[in-house]
Amino acid sequence: MKCGRYLLIFILIGIFSKTYAQNQDLKKLQQAFGNERFNYLQSHHPDSLEYYKFVCENGFRITDKKYAKPEEISKASLISLPESCFKSGKIDISSINIFLLPVEFLPNENHSYSIEGTDYLLILHSKDYLQRKFSSKPH
Structure with a gap:
């Protein structure tokens, strides 16, 4: 019981x-x-x-640069996250509104952004990847 x-x-x-x-x-x-x-x-x-x-x-993932691929780091653009995306000095993924950030989803490749003031990357998944994943999920 x-x-x-x-x-x-x-x-x-x-x-x-x-x-x-x-x-x-x-x-x-x-x-x-x-x-x-x-x-x-x-x-x-x-x-x-x-x-x-x-x-x-x-649509995205956050990864520590020490675990990122070298090309993800070398191709990364710099991005600044709003303070609301941080809690106790750490990135709060649930607070990130990807549609309010100055980012661009590319058709066939991921796009990396180096998060200013951190050792982390924000990696956007490609539009193609997202379409395939969305189509394969049960609705």
Whole structure:
């Protein structure tokens, strides 16, 4: 019986965290696109909104330069993240709104950015990679 309670609690925590993350992504999109465009997408193109949410969650990764490929470092452009993207001096990935940053998703290759004042890279996945990943995920 105790095992069943723990399982139920674990499942509920999983559901609530996923819902919270999705709501955060919607807030990021609303902030980036503005209310009018966001509402238009929500009512006329919900599939596009789902794709943009996917990009919020999966469009980039942060990596320590010591683990990066040499070409990722040599090709990296410099980018400055807003202070809101840092908590206790560390990068808070969940606070990054990729649509508000001056970045460019390339069609067929990843694009690296050296994060100013850190030893980290922000690596944008290519548009092609994101399309393939989005198409393969269960909807």
